[in-house]
Amino acid sequence: MSSTPAWEQYLQDHRDQHLEELFELLRIPSVSALPEHKDDIRRAAGWVADRLRAAGVPRVELLETDGNPVVYGEWLVDPSKPTALIYGHYDVQPPDPLDLWETPAFEPSMRNDRIYARGAADDKGNLFMPIRAVAAIHGSGAEPPINLKFNFEGEEEIGSPNLPPFVQQHADLLACDFVLCADGGMWGPDTPSLTLGTKGVTGCQVNLTVASTDMHSGMFGASVQNAVRAAAQLAASLHDENNRVAVAGFYDDVVPLSDQEREDFDEVPFDPEGYLEAIGATAFVGESGYSPVELNWARPTLDLNGIWGGFSGPGTKTVTPAEAHFKITCRLVPDQDPNKIIDQIESHLIEHAPAGATVTVDRGTTGGSRAFRVSKEHPAIQAAWEVLGDLYDRDPYFVRLGGTLPIAATYQEVLDADMIFYSWGMPDSRGHAPNENFQLRSFDTAPRGYCRLFERLAQTEN
Amino acid sequence: MSSTPAWEQYLQDHRDQHLEELFELLRIPSVSALPEHKDDIRRAAGWVADRLRAAGVPRVELLETDGNPVVYGEWLVDPSKPTALIYGHYDVQPPDPLDLWETPAFEPSMRNDRIYARGAADDKGNLFMPIRAVAAIHGSGAEPPINLKFNFEGEEEIGSPNLPPFVQQHADLLACDFVLCADGGMWGPDTPSLTLGTKGVTGCQVNLTVASTDMHSGMFGASVQNAVRAAAQLAASLHDENNRVAVAGFYDDVVPLSDQEREDFDEVPFDPEGYLEAIGATAFVGESGYSPVELNWARPTLDLNGIWGGFSGPGTKTVTPAEAHFKITCRLVPDQDPNKIIDQIESHLIEHAPAGATVTVDRGTTGGSRAFRVSKEHPAIQAAWEVLGDLYDRDPYFVRLGGTLPIAATYQEVLDADMIFYSWGMPDSRGHAPNENFQLRSFDTAPRGYCRLFERLAQTEN
Numbered sequence: 001m002s003s004t005p006a007w008e009q010y011l012q013d014h015r016d017q018h019l020e021e022l023f024e025l026l027r028i029p030s031v032s033a034l035p036e037h038k039d040d041i042r043r044a045a046g047w048v049a050d051r052l053r054a055a056g057v058p059r060v061e062l063l064e065t066d067g068n069p070v071v072y073g074e075w076l077v078d079p080s081k082p083t084a085l086i087y088g089h090y091d092v093q094p095p096d097p098l099d100l101w102e103t104p105a106f107e108p109s110m111r112n113d114r115i116y117a118r119g120a121a122d123d124k125g126n127l128f129m130p131i132r133a134v135a136a137i138h139g140s141g142a143e144p145p146i147n148l149k150f151n152f153e154g155e156e157e158i159g160s161p162n163l164p165p166f167v168q169q170h171a172d173l174l175a176c177d178f179v180l181c182a183d184g185g186m187w188g189p190d191t192p193s194l195t196l197g198t199k200g201v202t203g204c205q206v207n208l209t210v211a212s213t214d215m216h217s218g219m220f221g222a223s224v225q226n227a228v229r230a231a232a233q234l235a236a237s238l239h240d241e242n243n244r245v246a247v248a249g250f251y252d253d254v255v256p257l258s259d260q261e262r263e264d265f266d267e268v269p270f271d272p273e274g275y276l277e278a279i280g281a282t283a284f285v286g287e288s289g290y291s292p293v294e295l296n297w298a299r300p301t302l303d304l305n306g307i308w309g310g311f312s313g314p315g316t317k318t319v320t321p322a323e324a325h326f327k328i329t330c331r332l333v334p335d336q337d338p339n340k341i342i343d344q345i346e347s348h349l350i351e352h353a354p355a356g357a358t359v360t361v362d363r364g365t366t367g368g369s370r371a372f373r374v375s376k377e378h379p380a381i382q383a384a385w386e387v388l389g390d391l392y393d394r395d396p397y398f399v400r401l402g403g404t405l406p407i408a409a410t411y412q413e414v415l416d417a418d419m420i421f422y423s424w425g426m427p428d429s430r431g432h433a434p435n436e437n438f439q440l441r442s443f444d445t446a447p448r449g450y451c452r453l454f455e456r457l458a459q460t461e462n
Numbered sequence: 463m464s465s466t467p468a469w470e471q472y473l474q475d476h477r478d479q480h481l482e483e484l485f486e487l488l489r490i491p492s493v494s495a496l497p498e499h500k501d502d503i504r505r506a507a508g509w510v511a512d513r514l515r516a517a518g519v520p521r522v523e524l525l526e527t528d529g530n531p532v533v534y535g536e537w538l539v540d541p542s543k544p545t546a547l548i549y550g551h552y553d554v555q556p557p558d559p560l561d562l563w564e565t566p567a568f569e570p571s572m573r574n575d576r577i578y579a580r581g582a583a584d585d586k587g588n589l590f591m592p593i594r595a596v597a598a599i600h601g602s603g604a605e606p607p608i609n610l611k612f613n614f615e616g617e618e619e620i621g622s623p624n625l626p627p628f629v630q631q632h633a634d635l636l637a638c639d640f641v642l643c644a645d646g647g648m649w650g651p652d653t654p655s656l657t658l659g660t661k662g663v664t665g666c667q668v669n670l671t672v673a674s675t676d677m678h679s680g681m682f683g684a685s686v687q688n689a690v691r692a693a694a695q696l697a698a699s700l701h702d703e704n705n706r707v708a709v710a711g712f713y714d715d716v717v718p719l720s721d722q723e724r725e726d727f728d729e730v731p732f733d734p735e736g737y738l739e740a741i742g743a744t745a746f747v748g749e750s751g752y753s754p755v756e757l758n759w760a761r762p763t764l765d766l767n768g769i770w771g772g773f774s775g776p777g778t779k780t781v782t783p784a785e786a787h788f789k790i791t792c793r794l795v796p797d798q799d800p801n802k803i804i805d806q807i808e809s810h811l812i813e814h815a816p817a818g819a820t821v822t823v824d825r826g827t828t829g830g831s832r833a834f835r836v837s838k839e840h841p842a843i844q845a846a847w848e849v850l851g852d853l854y855d856r857d858p859y860f861v862r863l864g865g866t867l868p869i870a871a872t873y874q875e876v877l878d879a880d881m882i883f884y885s886w887g888m889p890d891s892r893g894h895a896p897n898e899n900f901q902l903r904s905f906d907t908a909p910r911g912y913c914r915l916f917e918r919l920a921q922t923e924n
Binding site for chain 1: 679688
């Protein structure tokens with residue numbers, strides 16, 4: 001840490017070039033949700049592969065899947081050193097609503113010391129940071145101090161349907177000691193953080209039918225079931241008066257929060273008013289006995305994502321609806337099994353089916369995903385903690401995500417590799433929203449963070 | 463009843479002409495719900511007025527309202543005789559879904575001894591029957607044996623928004639002893655019936671908001687309210703486990719069913735299997751302690767007509783919805799006051815608002831309508847009972863409707879005139895549906911029923 005490393009000079013000298021390169025990537029509308037962008041997806045994958053090659057990565061390939069290609073890269077330097085697999089994605093969310101963008105989504109622009117564009121943070125900006133780090137190491141005549149593999153996908157924004165089978169099929173190729181996730185965020189611009197867990201997910205659609213046709217409420221409403229009433233009753237049965245999930249067995253496998261975890265959570269600053277204000281909510285409502293942070297980070301939920309049935313137009317229609325539907329997703333924690341949970345929910349729904357209503361449960365095609373946890377004692381977490389502490393001159397927070405990154409559980413299950421989130425999204429990066437942005441501060445800090453982390457990891461036991 | 467009356471010969475001689483006239487009316491697409499049919503509405507009103515004039519009615523006028531015109535007619539013969547006001551409507555429902563019609567909705571056709579067309583039964587066919595009766599009396603050189611007034615509106619299918627104020631404004635003009643309703647139905651082709659009551663109606667839309675924006679269920683779902691869950695909970699709170707309405711005070715003013723009424727209801731045949739089969743339902747579900755017929759005819763309801771909120775597309779969206787809505791209508795019985803009921807419902811909804819949810823109630827613009835009852839001892843009901851019994855050679859049933867005809871309550875309140883339903887829709891007339899039809903048997907019976915009723919009413923006390 002005494003003399004300026006060679007990669008530092010390279011990063012300084014090539015800052016403008018790297019900025020221009022990121023802008024190139026951001027100009028490619030690689031929207032995975034929209035079929036008309038199929039060519040752009042290919043273009044973005046090719047661009048990423050080219051940048052990896054230019055950064056000196058000796059093996060770079062586009063590997064096909066049933067969907068969009070995976071960009072795979074590999075720079076193996078020494079079998080006695082640890083191997084890190086770097087994950088990221090080159091696809092982006094659709095840009096709409098277009099009229100809320102101050103500058104066009106796919107014409108990157110700089111203002112307020114930020115880069116504005118769709119994908120600026122999620123995930124093109126973040127994905128490009130480890131590539132810059134490797135380019136700087138390579139460009140200054142060195143090679144990475146640890147073995148690196150790259151696994152960049154093009155379907156994250158549509159739920160990564162082809163990545164789990166890809167990882168299964170290429171388990172040997174992807175074998176590694178741990179995964180660095182170049183997708184995600186930091187607590188704040190001055191406050192580094194390390195994410196020790198994400199929630200799992202499962203879900204279903206519930207369909208209720210009480211008749212073969214909508215009915216005249218005056219002729220039938222008094223004496224037969226009403227699908228909307230039945231749906232409301234059934235949906236309401238899923239929670240008890242303490243906002244706990246009322247599905248039998250739902251909490252059976254939940255690993256209780258330890259005192260140590262609760263203490264760790266308490267150390268992270270939480271602004272209750274700001275949290276509510278950000279979404280225009282007025283009150284905390286959750287499973288009783290837990291703080292909002294505990295609920296968000298460590299307690300499972302059953303969320304109603306939508307409900308519909310009967311008449312929703314203006315005015316009045318005296319109809320007794322024949323059908324109604326609602327959608328459920330659950331956020332899961334260790335050690336809940338998504339399949340077991342959805343079985344329990346289905347049993348509850350069938351058992352609680354209101355009189356006269358036929359209830360069916362559509363589980364969809366995805367089997368759900370388990371929660372992910374990594375220990376703060378993990379050597380790579382410890383290494384990242386030290387590097388970030390040094391970069392920011394303060395200890396990083398240990399945090400969790402209430403959201404789900406299914407691939408974290410997949411890597412853990414298939415590769416036996418824990419994921420270390422190492423990424424520079426910010427709370428105001430506006431991922432998935434208009435005016436998505438990436439701070440120039442992050443642009444400057446992140447590649448240095450990667451170079452230093454590689455060096456620090458080279459000192460860990462393999 | 464001994465010699466053949468003169469009007470009988472006239473009806474026989476002019477059957478084809480009357481059929482062709484009805485076809486003319488049915489060809490006019492007087493759809494009140496669709497603004498593009500404004501001219502057709504005028505055309506239909508003009509046609510009805512012309513037919514009344516041709517039938518000898520000395521005073522016929524189109525009276526303007528804020529919407530479609532009322533066709534008013536008046537043939538006053540003797541102040542010592544009773545005055546009947548005949549109600550009907552010349553507007554029709556939209557014809558869609560068009561592809562389910564075997565012949566086009568506005569090209570009347572005859573098959574299976576029925577006239578098929580939109581409005582064949584509801585209400586053009588029925589409205590034309592008393593006009594034919596008067597035409598036959600006039601055509602055979604006589605004048606009606608009682609005083610007749612006609613009040614045909616053009617907005618029934620959009621809820622008669624302008625008829626109650628019209629009746630208020632023209633109370634003197636419309637003054638009468640009772641109303642004959644040429645809109646409605648008979649129990650069956652061989653089975654006459656008289657309707658002694660209809661239900662009232664009131665309703666509202668309920669809006670729940672828990673935040674200013676839809677939320678990421680992983681970031682917020684565990685610790686804040688979910689609008690769909692709150693809506694389901696609130697909607698489910700409106701009934702108890704016995705399917706009774708759980709709104710405080712809802713049943714306070716309900717006149718209990720008398721033993722006599724229950725006995726009268728029991729005399730009317732009811733086919734439970736056929737009733738359920740017609741709508742593809744599997745079970746009766748209603749307020750406990752009452753038979754299906756009692757529920758449909760004499761018990762108030764609170765119906766959920768629709769619910770919506772959050773995500774309803776294919777697949778999964780892990781959203782915590784910010785808003786949800788549902789619609790309520792109630793079917794009311796004597797002596798429930800629609801305004802008081804809606805006040806009680808609003809109080810219930812506000813009191814039961816789930817934590818973190820803001821609940822607003824939108825009452826819409828119509829104030830609702832009271833239930834209608836007429837005694838079976840009413841002299842005009844007695845007269846109709848005798849005439850129908852004679853025509854069909856069997857006693858008519860006394861029935862009720864679970865539906866609402868707001869104008870019945872209006873005539874009762876403003877004109878102090880009870881309504882006698884005297885109309886020939888059949889259970890399979892398919893009003894409001896594709897292949898609406900009017901039986902030729904009804905076409906032949908109804909005008910005779912009117913002629914005889916006029917004669918029989920002339921003998922009642924005024």
